[in-house]
Structure formats: structure tokens, C-alpha cells
Amino acid sequence: MKYFLLFVLAALLIGCMAPYQKKSTWSVGYAETQLDENIFRVSFEGNEFYDEDRTADFTLLRCAELTLENDYKYFxxxxxxxxxKTETTYIPPTYQTYTNAYSYSTTQAVGGGVFTSTTPSAxxxxxMLKExxxxxxxxxAEFVKKSIREKYELDKQK
Known part of the structure; x- marks a missing residue:
């Protein structure tokens, strides 16, 4: 049970992180690679608190921001x-043995279980285009940026 509680606590802490951010090694977020002067590949990886629509929206949001940052208006x-991606993790139980004064022992399994998580990405x-x-x-780009930031109330989260 204690492993399950630790897993839930860790998942809640991850879920409480900023929902839209640059990706680092162990976090959700966006990343981009420039392929040509006006061509980029933009990605966003979520976690179990993200659905496919949110992930797709955040990918489009980064596309819009990147377009504006590079002095273009459209993309x-x-x-x-x-x-x-779906991952299943097995956490084995721990065993506790109790012995009474008469040398009678009982062993009890505590905690453990199978946990499944999903990671959407886009x-x-x-x-990027000037006209x-x-x-x-x-x-x-301006419309997409405004629309998605309003939808997820990103300007209210700081």
C-alpha cells in the first residue's frame, strides 16, 4: 500500500507542474528542431494527466509561438x-512476517500491484510564412496562440 501511495503522490506532483513548458529530461513539454530557414519540427509530450487533444493543442500553440518569434505571421x-504510449509497471509487494510468543508465524503481503500509465505525444x-x-x-499564428492560451487559461497560471 505504501508503494501505491508513493506512486500516487509522485503522479500528483508531476501533474501539478506547469502544464506548458519547454521539455527537460524528465518533464512534459515542447521541443523543436529547425530543419530549414522557415521549417521546424515541433513536438509536445504529455503524461497521464494529458489527453490527446490537449497534447495536439499544445503542439499547435508552440508552432504559433515559434512562428511569431521568427517574425512570421502564418504557418x-x-x-x-x-x-x-502505454506503459505497465509491476511493483512487487513487501512481505511482513509476524511471530507470536508460541513461535507461530504468519506472513502477510503488503502493497504492490500493477500500474498503467499513458503518454500522449504529437x-x-x-x-512559416510571411503572407x-x-x-x-x-x-x-496570433489567432492560434490567443485561442489556445485562452482555452487552457495559461495566462492565469503563474
Whole structure:
């Protein structure tokens, strides 16, 4: 039982971390790689507190911010992927043996169990544009940024 409580406590602490941040080794968050002057691959990895929609939205949010940071106004997603990784962890129980005055012993299993967690992730390869193209689908970076930040109330979290 104590391992289960430790697992729940750790999961809650991870869930309480900033929901939108740059990814570090053991955290959720975004990362990007520049592939050309105006082309980037942007990824976001969540944890068990994120669903696929939130992960996809946060990937688009980073695409929009990156576009604006590079002095572009629009972006087009030229390739996009999402996935959910499921991991199952087995924590063995601990055994406690009790002996009474008559040398009678009982052994009891405590804690342990099987725990499953999911990790959603999304990747977008984007092309940043100065002007809105006549054909094809492109996004206004300012609009996407404002819309997603409002949806998740990111400006209220500090």
C-alpha cells in the first residue's frame, strides 16, 4: 500500500507542474528542431494527466509561438503525427512476517500491484510564412496562440 501511495503522490506532483513548458529530461513539454530557414519540427509530450487533444493543442500553440518569434505571421502544417504510449509497471509487494510468543508465524503481503500509465505525444513539421497563401490551409499564428492560451487559461497560471 505504501508503494501505491508513493506512486500516487509522485503522479500528483508531476501533474501539478506547469502544464506548458519547454521539455527537460524528465518533464512534459515542447521541443523543436529547425530543419530549414522557415521549417521546424515541433513536438509536445504529455503524461497521464494529458489527453490527446490537449497534447495536439499544445503542439499547435508552440508552432504559433515559434512562428511569431521568427517574425512570421502564418504557418502551415506540412506533416503531423500523434501517438499514445502505454506503459505497465509491476511493483512487487513487501512481505511482513509476524511471530507470536508460541513461535507461530504468519506472513502477510503488503502493497504492490500493477500500474498503467499513458503518454500522449504529437509532432508537427511546419512551414512559416510571411503572407497568407492563396491556396492550401494555413493558420494565423496570433489567432492560434490567443485561442489556445485562452482555452487552457495559461495566462492565469503563474
Amino acid at each position: 502551415a502544417v506540412i506533416d503531423g503525427k500523434s501517438s499514445v 509532432n508537427n513539421t511546419i512551414m 497568407k497563401p492563396a491556396g492550401g490551409i494555413s493558420y494565423s
